[in-house]
Amino acid sequence: MRTLENCIQFGTPLLLENVGEELDPSLEPLLLKQTFKQGCIRLGETVIEYSYNFRFYITTKLRNPHYLPELATKVSLLNFMITPEGLEDQLRLPQKKF
Numbered sequence: 804m805r806t807l808e809n810c811i812q813f814g815t816p817l818l819l820e821n822v823g824e825e826l827d828p829s830l831e832p833l834l835l836k837q838t839f840k841q842g843c844i845r846l847g848e849t850v851i852e853y854s855y856n857f858r859f860y861i862t863t864k865l866r867n868p869h870y871l872p873e874l875a876t877k878v879s880l881l882n883f884m885i886t887p888e889g890l891e892d893q894l895r896l897p898q899k900k901f
Contacts, residue, residue, distance in 0.1 A: 804829070808846060814856030822863050824870060833859065834877040 810817040811833070826834075829847050838844050844853040861878070870880070881893055 804846070807833075808849065808851050811844065811846075811853055811857050812851050814854030816858040816860065819859070819861045822861050824865070824868050826861075826874065834874075 807817060809815070831837075832845055836844075838853045839850075842853055843850050881890065883890065885893075
């Protein structure tokens, strides 16, 4: 948790590896980016300064993970087991139609 706090504060990317199908509830404010007007975020009992340069990456080794819809709406899920073209399609933002 201390490493997570340091990365958030200093804007360093963080990789959380080998997660299961559920995440720790203490990550909820981070996934929702629940920051205060002063640019701080509360993790558990600790309030720390939030750097907008911070990036949080989560990986799993599960072949076919099933995440609850509540979690799937808070994160961007990417499947790296597909072709490079399919990955580009996943990352492409939808075009606005006028």
